[in-house]
Amino acid sequence: MHSIILFAHGARDPEWARPLQRLREAVLARRPEADVRLAFLEFMTPSLPEAIDAAAAVGATDVAVVPVFLAQGGHVRRDVPAMLETACARHPALEIRLQPVLGEAQSVLDAMAEVVLAG
Template identity: 35%
Template sequence: MPALLLIAHGSRDPRHAATVAALVDGVRAQRPGLEVATAYLDHCAPRIPQVVGRLDDAVAVPLLLNRAYHAKHDVPAALRAAGSRLPVADVLGPSPLLLAALDRRLAEAGPDLASPAVRARTGVVLAAAGSSDPAADAATRAVAAEWRRSRGWAAVEVAYASAGGPRVPDALTALRAAGVARTAVSPYLLAPGLLPDRIAEASTGTSGATGADVVAGVLGPAPELATLLLERYDAARRAAPTAPALTA
């Protein structure tokens, strides 16, 4: 069976690598016997060239939510530079498992949000990193729309921690103007770091704006993410004789 090579972005914040390691542990727990290796695009070790050379057979699975620049260009380019022709799985989003992970994190921060009646009075900010790729931002907005439709939130607004707006305070203001009784912020991010910290600061009102009633944590090593990584691995492994899921 091919190994699963998890390709993460990397960060100077040590919490990032710790979160990736915890997620890898979750993948291994769900599928004992599967070899799982990790490589990073930047900031952390090991890098892709250090890992691919020791794998006889593997499927690369990007730890990325959207098909933005990293997925379209950085991952394929890094694999080519390492002399690798590994099949590459699709990115994580969109998926119902991501919505379930978002639900999990919000329920941990506000247990009553598991109630349909409470959700119907609650507006949520889906706070993403942001991208210069319009298709990636459109994909995030589609996730927000599906999350509202399938889970019964009063409203879901998208905000970004980088690139163009709106920012979290803007989205919270829009929710309150729409008349929601309660507000929540849910980071659409995989691991702690600079952007999640920026979202948390904007969400709690420490930046001077009125904060949200509930602020969830990042997706992190949620079991739904481990399941989703294995789904992407399996799909790419089945498709490997024809073509990789990501190309340059």
């Protein structure tokens, strides 16, 4: 089973996660067979390690971690690889891949430009 974890920073306000929940629903609409989860760096649950553990517990064979950040900063360069290294040690049979930062994809930048110009 393929698992996708949409990984974001997190916030104290639970309303902050609504767009991420909508993104999860949009991914599921296109890939209903996938296990799509949210995970957060801080303030919200589940954490990235907890989401990976949960994906493994339901039988995922591979996990794609998608950083839902606008740009690759210190968290994505330093913190996430360390978390994934630990997760790989806990789940050696699980293939875990870190995807590129979502906000740096040209199609995402183009979509944001269209919204800016439409406003």
